Amino acid sequence: MSEPDPFDEIVDAETTSDPDLAVIEAGSRTLRTQSGPPPGDGIPARPADPEVDKALRAVEQELLGRWPETKLDPSLVRMEALLDLLGDPQRAYPSIHITGTNGKTSTARMIEALLGAFELRTGRYTSPHVQSITERISLNGAPIEAERFIEAYQDIKPYIDMTDAQQEHRLSFFEVLTGMAYAAFADAPVDVAVVEVGMGGSWDATNVMEAPVAVITPIALDHTDRLGDTPGEIAVEKSGIIKQGATVILAQQPVDAAQVMLKKAVETDATVAREGMEFGVGSREIAVGGQLLTLRGLGGEYEEIFLPLYGAHQAHNAAVALAAVEAFFGVGAQQAGLLDVELVRKAFASVLSPGRMEVVRSSPTVVLDAAHNPAGGQAAAAAITEAFGFSRLIGVVGTSGDKDVRGLLEAFEPIFAEVVVTQNSTHRAMSADDLAALAVEVFGDDRVVVEPRLDDALETAITLAEEEDEYAGAGVLVTGSVITVGEARLLLGRA
Template identity: 50%
Template sequence: MTDNLSIRAIEERLLTRWPETKLEPSLDRIVNVMRLLGDPQRRYRGIHITGTNGKTSTARMVEALLAASGERTGRLTSPHLTSVRERIGIAEEVIDVRAFRSAYSAVGKQAELVDATMRHPLSFFEMTVAMAYRAFADAAVDVAVVEVGMGGRWDATNVIDADVAVVLPVDLDHTDYLGPTTATIAQEKAGIIKPGSVAVSARQSADVAAVLQARARSVGASLVVQGNDFSLLRRTAVEGGQVISVQGLHGTYSNVFLALHGRHQADNAACAIAAAEAAAGRQLDLAAVRAGLGQVASPGRFDVRPGEPLVILDAAHNPHGARALVESLTELAPCRTFAVVAAMADKDVEGVLRELEPVVDVVVCTRNSSPRSIAPAKLAATARQVFGAQRIHVAFNVATAIEKARALAAPLPGRAPDALLLVTGSVVTVGDANRVLPPGPPMGQALPG
């Protein structure tokens, strides 16, 4: 019986399955389990989101816009920071324990049947996708906002036939699975664009744009592109976020406060507005846009934590994400920045560090709780090549690295506090920090500077 299992016990059972990093290009397992469940993913409309970075933040913005417009929403994002339940949202709230347990029970029974007939059992990710789609149907959502796990074409989430596909900027990441160039990666991501759907694209390089255009033509989808069909008109950084104006597909939304920082989040917001308009088939109510974006949060993405020094958690794990992080940091008041960095061994660690170097004074190299984490000594060796030996320190884990960074960031004699603590390199790194830091400020609380 699984109906009375604790969340921890369910998570442990899920973790015994194939990890998210072990992939096979097949939808057979997820298709079979969804069929046994009665294809719950066909009982609501869908907005499917892919891209190299920004998927979770954009999903949360789309969710907020639709909820403020009166829709009952489901949201599937990954990975999680501290609890697997975070991946599934119902009506803008993390799925409750009872509903999560019910979804696991329903999917688990059918997964056993599928596992018995397949060469490989359902993976951790396939199970959580099936659970989310079942939970959305049980909760009678109107629309599901779904973030791709990796790529698109072979991603388990792709059993949903979404009315709207969103393709955020495509850059190099997961090249061992998705291909060595942005064009080959775009081929995989374009697989979420379904016949007759609306495809919303961020600004892309020419090679990526050509792939998306070809896919849209081949399946009879309507492709709308940022800069041509909708656009970010202007943005101004302010305390607590930024004020943006967006020309959407059906209307103009002026002077909207966005409770997220950085130019990249303003661009993501423009895509989110276009996606919500495409799903609604009309202009959104300006009050709903302001209500949704004014309260949206994206944990672990330029996530500000109070204290002295101020702490910022950011899950940037590739050079493209680190570049956006650096841009956001430069909008704060000038200060000394002490970075705690832990990354996965299969990532472009040197590329991330080179992006951070101009704005980071000191790096504490450590490891996160994932077995895939690069060893602190190896990370430090790479960091010394980028930053020089004097700016590099080493710690055993994220918690001790944060304490070491706090000590290093102590105010200089005779000077007022002027330091910022940054924790970055991976979602797992941010999750580890999240467990030892105080919670974030109430929505709308301002950043200094």
Template identity: 50%
Template structure:
């Protein structure tokens, strides 16, 4: 990193707008790109779909099975086979890498479908078509069409003594229906959890992408990284192109074995492709990448952190593998446009200025480590206060151990979920690491943010960092927007 940051050029108007905040930005002809009047009836219909999905078993308790999802898509005429697939798994970086891949594909002239999870503010963020959140009326119409077939599968499952389709199983089927209806040229699918039995795995990925694998969801995926890697490697299908981020040695052995068993090719960061260099720039960084088929120099990436540069390298390699089997270099303008337009809401995102408020959805120790490193790389704060909220099934101790390296003050708050960890318990963990005098508990997030911002305004070069939970970060983004904190 250099000390004298360059300026990342502002993207052309509309090119890099975060469409998650403008889900109705479509033209009258139904194509993406124009501006459409807000349709309250369509919004209500889409919200009713979400309410119906929430009545099912939630995402915190997935079922390790694929047959029900396979049965549903079979009844619908196999919408998961309507376009080729790039499939992503890993512990951290999946959503950012997925969004980079999608943006590069779109810059290549392809119509894209993107499925990510979870959402930050509104659930339609999870299904994106050609760079825009799915339209409310499109989602509601597709739900109306698939609902009778979902009911058939539910009845069959109940008749066999099994539980009905879960939230995520049903939502995945809905996403496939939306993509087939669009239609799209390529689907980019982020797993919900794991890989082998994740409902997205009914699709066969031409390219399988593995982001860094570490400990998370141990109760569901395995007690160590090897077990977790075995589950995640289940997305590797016969003769696939596998693109992997840098991995621990034990994890890499699992991926190599999976690639051998499926007669797939395996390209690993630092060997087949790599980050050549990164330079801090205003608004992000300039990156140079060695891809599978060529090098790309001084590309503007409007995201902070060396981990995002590594995600970009993985994304470039994945798109090279998809478009030219790893042997055809992407055009410079494709890489410049694709990476230059990418957004990753909730990932080291500045949502307020005067004082600076940063949100980051780090919810495990590995993610917390990337946050700590990125704050040191890209920012120059003297003091930081961390607004922390953690879910009960997460490694709060591991997260706090990493964040304690910032020598920050902490405000522990409730992330607004029925799965939230007890705030007093989390505060106790923090107190043992940084001292009881540097931590306080404020249950309501809005009050916690007010306290943190008041403290930050009292000194020079102070900042507020909100982290620990995707739910918490989503609520913080909404509060910042509602209060007009003037983020640039």
């Protein structure tokens, strides 16, 4: 299967030339006056140096001009050709490869934090980005600097041109970024790379390495037009990252998906560690700013782990991340015993996952969550109910048109008192009117407000949350798309 359409991937509102984004710039002047948590969240601002900013924008525009993957045949030929010219940088370091439907980026961030706590130099490649394209490539726990991002592109540009000239189709947006990441990791150099697939697994551009650890986060229905109509069908594609003799860290899965993964593991002589069997969440308690966990790893129990993220799903992501790092170090197989518990605690306490149940404003509280499919919506609904206990919750929802939008809305129906439907700035966005028609069917006419402009939608939701004293405990949840969350983040002054 092909990776996502590159236009699916671009969510940096500041770098597009779309004139509709004037609403973001205008709206931000109002919304940035509102109170909210301080910055320092791992999302880089635009470069302060005008020349660097100009150069970064130029690189972004060149990447945007690349062919959409939807026009390309499922193939690794182009990636393999590029990496061959680059000297196969992906072979210069071991990797942990992550696929699944939901939770990949949060799990990757946790794995990165754990490896860093053990003084390993790390590279992390994730997608899509929330606000800045440089978020996708991280070195030692921080997004790559703009200057280094530009250099990474310029360094491999001649080889991109050579590959383009040799192939039937040019390299795609995602393929070029993947090549940049692998080359940047080799140049750093890193001790280990943590790599998230773009979509699927077998034909994903990232799947050109022999990762000794393969991580499969929960599989659910998403991208069904490309990956399959059932979790089992989707698992066939995602199991493609399991390599000969690897260790597979398998999160809790639907039965048909688990069967596919276990069969693939047998075929590749891989070792499997299953959540709920070889590792898992021992216990969890709600805590101020997150949750307190006991995690059962491959080597034993790790107690009093504070995770500054909300929701049971993040606790399960933490268990998966810990098992992945234990497997990387050989715990549970060649090596017995726990990893250093204090280092594990320090690592998890430092984890950030922007745009995932993230509080960006107070009075009233505004939370952002990038849920974009029914499974993600159900996890977000459970998390916000458990962690915040709002007396009244207003939803702001902007989705892409190619998702199971009805399923997403149904996941939030029990918890939203009212929903403000809107749309983000990209061509993939479902129009506010079309979204409203679906929302009325799910919520009823009296609970749906339509505000096509995202800045107006945020203002309306905040006003609804503030309007009556009896709702002093009211909150706002912005959701439906990474793109919507990224643009809301910008409007609320978080970049």
